[in-house]
Amino acid sequence: MNTLQVNNLTKTYPNGVTALNGINLEITNGMFGLLGANGAGKSSLMRTIASLQEPTSGSIYFNGTDVIREPNEVRKQLGYLPQEFGVYPKISAEKLLNHLAILKGIVDKKERKTQVTALLQQVNLYQHRKKSVYTFSGGMRQRFGIAQALLANPKLIIVDEPTAGLDPEESNRFLNLLSEIGENVIVILSTHIVEDVRNLCPKMAILSNGEIIAEGNPTDLVAGIEGKIWTRIVPKSDIELYKALFHVISTKLVSGETQIRVLSENKPETGFEMIVPNLEDFYFATLFNQTLERA
Numbered sequence: 001m002n003t004l005q006v007n008n009l010t011k012t013y014p015n016g017v018t019a020l021n022g023i024n025l026e027i028t029n030g031m032f033g034l035l036g037a038n039g040a041g042k043s044s045l046m047r048t049i050a051s052l053q054e055p056t057s058g059s060i061y062f063n064g065t066d067v068i069r070e071p072n073e074v075r076k077q078l079g080y081l082p083q084e085f086g087v088y089p090k091i092s093a094e095k096l097l098n099h100l101a102i103l104k105g106i107v108d109k110k111e112r113k114t115q116v117t118a119l120l121q122q123v124n125l126y127q128h129r130k131k132s133v134y135t136f137s138g139g140m141r142q143r144f145g146i147a148q149a150l151l152a153n154p155k156l157i158i159v160d161e162p163t164a165g166l167d168p169e170e171s172n173r174f175l176n177l178l179s180e181i182g183e184n185v186i187v188i189l190s191t192h193i194v195e196d197v198r199n200l201c202p203k204m205a206i207l208s209n210g211e212i213i214a215e216g217n218p219t220d221l222v223a224g225i226e227g228k229i230w231t232r233i234v235p236k237s238d239i240e241l242y243k244a245l246f247h248v249i250s251t252k253l254v255s256g257e258t259q260i261r262v263l264s265e266n267k268p269e270t271g272f273e274m275i276v277p278n279l280e281d282f283y284f285a286t287l288f289n290q291t292l293e294r295a
């Protein structure tokens, strides 16, 4: 069993922005979803765990090794797919992956060839191996990204917003691939897409303003708000009124009509119907409660 321990982690950038504020997490094998809005601090946390930047304070241990003091030890066991994979040189996918395998420390040529071929097949890019990654679609690039993250059999895999910008089919293919990676490693998936976490992750946390505001199993977390989510269709012009009167956690257009969802222990007023909550409701309700606390 692999274990990642994050203790009281803070990160304040030189411009004074505190992106992480006292993060505590313990993550073991399987897929862990880190949900948060843009700017919540997800990339800051991912980059710090991946030892690409140092925290201001706090500690991170992977299987007992201090990530901050011994980054090279952890890097050997790490696969990282950053939010922006960067500029691709105009060489074939196969050559680029082979080159990245050298950087990852796979020195044996035969071993490298075996791994590169197997990974290109696993991510379904083998037939495109002679093409430059430069010419790949967004989905193909992300699949290439996961192939490079899987080089040298990492025990800790971090993928930062991997489906942003992908069309639904590409996104689906990518996520299926991710779920196949296995239960014997830690996979941290950072995203603002609630659906991705619901479909893939048995454990999750919500990050907001640099703090973890909820953590657990998605089904258990959703069970905690059962009986408390109410909905009704309202005229668009009345939304502000409803927001003033009730705890409106989300508004959505459903077939051209505006549906609001309200968090309430009791039926807010006639016309509301109780609904079976989903993870999105939990996410919005948690963010809503946090905003109330901060106000």
Ligand SMILES: Nc1ncnc2c1ncn2[C@@H]1O[C@H](COP(=O)(O)OP(=O)(O)OP(=O)(O)O)[C@@H](O)[C@H]1O
Pocket (backbone or CB within 6 Å): 013, 014, 015, 017, 018, 019, 036, 037, 038, 039, 040, 041, 042, 043, 044, 045, 161
């Ligand atoms: N290198 C940096 N220097 C200064 N501020 C930064 C830096 N990187 C991030 N920030 C700030 O830290 C906060 C958290 O950013 P971060 O990128 O970690 O969030 P995020 O949840 O990954 O959001 P996004 O999905 O938009 O990248 C933001 O206010 C951001 O502007």
